[in-house]
Amino acid sequence: MTDGRRRILVIEDDSETAAQLADSLAASGYQVDLAVDGNDGLSLGHSAEYAVMTIDRMLPDIDGLAVIRRFREDGIVTPALIVSALGEIDDRVRGLRAGGDDYLVKPFAVAELLARIEALARRSDTVVKETVLRVGDLTLDLVSRTATRSGREIELLPREFQVLEYLVRNEGQVVPRAMLLQHVWDLHFDPTTNIIDVYVGRVRRKVDAHQAYPLIHTVRGVGYCVRAPC
């Protein structure tokens, strides 16, 4: 990713949250522009090109959704992550309808925010159509839908393969639970049960049991990450 693609607009009225976001994003190599209200955000958004923008749902002057709508009307298609302190039930529909691309409910782990921003930034990149994915000694054949580790086939259910494929595609990145739910099960919010952890737990047992090193790692409070030891 080039520099131009790593510039991020953060529209957030809470100064401490904004500072935390800016710090974390800067630490991950993003260049961050901060806007403290909707009008500020609109003028910044119109004046420069951003890879991604995050917009707080409740801003002191203009509603966050109205800001996105304004951007979309003006032909600015920068992927927008809605950060909401309201619940997800209402915003899920309204936010995405207003032209938002993803949303995150406050409070959030910074790692989750970073993962989602990464995903949105990557969205505009060209996707290479691979047929085989490799991480360490794990090989996924996307045509025959089979996974092998050190040459031995791992028996996976179709949905388990999808989980593993999504994690492997995002190798080295933290995949928040919610993104896994969205991509594998088409669910748009975290279920009230901890079932995903149990499910991924079994995938991990199948993939990592009796192996030289683990591939699937849990990121506490956020999600999972597939990583081969360096």
Place this chain on the structure above:
Amino acid sequence: MLLAKTLRSSTFRLALISIAIFGAAVVALFCYVYWSTTTYVRSRSDRAIVTELAVLQDAYAGAGRDGLITTIARRIAGKAFDGGVYLLVDPSYARIAGNLEVWPSILKGGSGWGNFKAREWKPDAAQRPLLRATFESLSDGSHLLAGKDIQDLEEFADKINTAVVLAILLIFVLAGAASVSVTRRTVGRIEAVNATSRAIMQSGLSERIPLRGTRDEWDELATNLNSMLDRIEGLMAEVKQFTDNVAHDLRTPITRIRGRLEKAYNNLPDGDPHQLLISDTMADLDGVLRIFSSLTRISQIERSDRTAAFRTIDLAEMVREVVELFDAAAEDKGVHLEAVGDRRVLATGDRDLLFDALANLLDNAIKHGRAAGRVTVEVRQSDGSAAISVADDGPGIPADEFPHVFKRFYRLERSRQTPGNGLGLTLVAAVARLHGAQIEMLDNAPGLTFRLVFPAPNQSGVEHRNELRKRGSLG
């Protein structure tokens, strides 16, 4: 459908009862009018005949048979008594004088009145006229008949009769039509109120009862109900604003706290004992947040009046997905988990919420069912309505606890030790209500069955709104 409702309605029954009572009164009145009119006219005519007969008898008494014959001839020629018929016969009923040829058989013997027709009376008339006559036997044994052509009279009575019958029929037809139309109007107005109520229950408080601008009691009722709805909607909006503010004002500081904790955690060298302290704090904070999220989610669903995320979903496919998702959890507990039922069951709903609700039911069944037991999820479609049931063979729940399990934070005494927050079934109930689905708890003997019964698609809010719109445009 409206006609069937009209015929069933109590207004219509009342109208029928009034029609019956007033109809009976009208029929009685008309019968009396008919009877008294015809009786009056007939008795007048009879009196005239009697007078005529008395005149003739006087002539006989004064001038004998010859005088009588002369008088009869004069009366016939004189037209003083219009349409009069006369006949004088000897004791063997042979004609002596008069304008009839034959003595009517009906008047032979005794005395009295008779109606008859005579061939020779106005032979060129289209219909042979009806004659009415009486007679008297004279002192010489001959018989004297006097009568009158009463054809006009009979026609008059017939006309009155026809008029009365037609008037009664017309009154009944008009009253019937009027009561149907009045009832229809009433039923239509009530149905508009009903349709709005159903639409509100299905899809929220945005619907209003249509007014007709007639400023009648119906419009007044609709106006009052509408302002009640406005008030409720206003209160709901205030509550929503309140919860939104609480959510916002709590989440923002918690976000800061979490950020600070993360920063502190990352700033410490790996393995520092404080790192564990911080990560435990973050885990607890996340636990609090999960409860908080569940609560806000439940209250959002409960006051949700939007079904924007509703679409057609295959419940059978969703059940298979959830069952597959829980396969790992069931396996951990040695539970045999299976999905049975129809292959394709369509319903309208919010997939995310239904998925979550079903996941909660399955989570409960596996968690509180028997270890190494059996959990069965069944999905069926019958008569357009769909049903999902989740059955376990565990210890079940005492029947007197049934009504309480959907309350927030309610937990059975024996399950206090298992993880959970007592919000799962509250969420299930809220999701069911949003979908207009019935939730049933059944004793599975042993174990417990939860059953969600979804209404047939034609009872959905959308249909109700369309129905309402149709109604509105009708009125």
